[in-house]
Amino acid sequence: xxxxxxxxxxxxxxxxxxxxxxxxxxxxADEAQSSVNLRELLLSDDAEQVARARKEVKxxxxxxxxxxxxxxxxxxxxxxxxxxxxxxxxxxxxxxEEAIGVLVxxxxxxxxxxxxxxxxxxxxxxxxxPDFPAVKALINIGPAAIxxxxxxxxxxxxxxxxxxxxxxxxLVLYCLGDDSDKSVIRQCMDIAHKNAIxxxxxxxxxxxxxxxxxxxxxxxxxxxxAEPGVGADSR
Numbered sequence: 751x752x753x754x755x756x757x758x759x760x761x762x763x764x765x766x767x768x769x770x771x772x773x774x775x776x777x778x779a780d781e782a783q784s785s786v787n788l789r790e791l792l793l794s795d796d797a798e799q800v801a802r803a804r805k806e807v808k809x810x811x812x813x814x815x816x817x818x819x820x821x822x823x824x825x826x827x828x829x830x831x832x833x834x835x836x837x838x839x840x841x842x843x844x845x846x847e848e849a850i851g852v853l854v855x856x857x858x859x860x861x862x863x864x865x866x867x868x869x870x871x872x873x874x875x876x877x878x879x880p881d882f883p884a885v886k887a888l889i890n891i892g893p894a895a896i897x898x899x900x901x902x903x904x905x906x907x908x909x910x911x912x913x914x915x916x917x918x919x920x921l922v923l924y925c926l927g928d929d930s931d932k933s934v935i936r937q938c939m940d941i942a943h944k945n946a947i948x949x950x951x952x953x954x955x956x957x958x959x960x961x962x963x964x965x966x967x968x969x970x971x972x973x974x975x976a977e978p979g980v981g982a983d984s985r
Contacts, residue, residue, distance in 0.1 A: 812848070815841065819852045828856075828863045835860070835883045842887025847894045853884045854898045857922075858914035867914070882918045889925045896931050899923055900938035903958075904945070920958050927962055936964050943967040 791803035821827055821837040828834050838859070841849040859882070861868055888895040903919035927935050939959055946952040952967075959967065 811844075815844075815846045815848050818846075819849050822849070822852050822856055822859075825864045828859060831860065838883040838887050842883075842890035845891045847891060850888065850891060850895050850898050853887055853891075854895070854902050857884045857888070857899070857902065857918040858882060859884060861914040882914075882921070885918050885921050888922050893926060893931065895922060896926050897934055897938075899926075900935045904938040904942040906942075916954070920961065923962055932962075932964060935962060939964060940968060 788803055788806060791799045791806070794800060818837040818841050822834055822841070824834070834856075838853065838856075841853065861882070888899060899919050899922045903916060903923065906913075906916040906919065923935055939955060939962075943952060943955050946955060956967065959965070
């Protein structure tokens with residue numbers, strides 16, 4: 751029986767190898783053909799052909815960005831590490847504005863994964879400053895990231911589980927924000943101050959405003975209870 755199985759394997763293996771080689775050859779040929787076609791389109795004197803080349807490049811880029819974004823948002827891959835960090839770095843290097851959403855959503859990676867503080871799980875060295883791959887990517891992408899990051903910061907609360915998000919957002923705004931963007935950042939910070947849940951959060955926001963060169967937050971009027979006999983019938 752074993753001889754029979756071994757014989758089948760000896761017969762099948764060359765066939766499998768031939769199929770794999772053929773498939774690889776086909777992919778190589780397709781890639782080469784695609785490259786040749788793109789070259790021909792760009793060398794053409796026909797404006798429509800050149801426009802077609804532009805459209806093809808944008809399509810390929812869109813597909814690649816979508817694949818990279820999917821990797822960034824994959825929780826299982828986030829727990830494994832390297833692939834997500836590499837995908838984030840590539841999105842930053844190609845300055846993909848399409849990926850800003852997923853980068854902001856995972857701005858505190860790898861210190862916050864699926865809402866869990868990985869620092870508390872002992873997955874990072876104590877005493878080292880956090881290194882946020884998405885922060886670097888968003889800074890590379892540039893001003894288009896300012897509004898989404900400012901809105902993210904406005905929703906962060908001062909708690910152990912997402913203080914990393916706050917720190918990361920603050921760092922992006924500090925590096926990207928200039929005088930032309932201050933009004934947008936200020937609006938988001940005003941919203942955050944209004945929604946602050948405690949004095950600790952308000953103090954943190956006040957420090958951030960100072961760091962970002964923003965004026966103090968607007969004073970929230972305090973409601974006063976009517977004193978006895980004031981504005982009421984004393985009868």
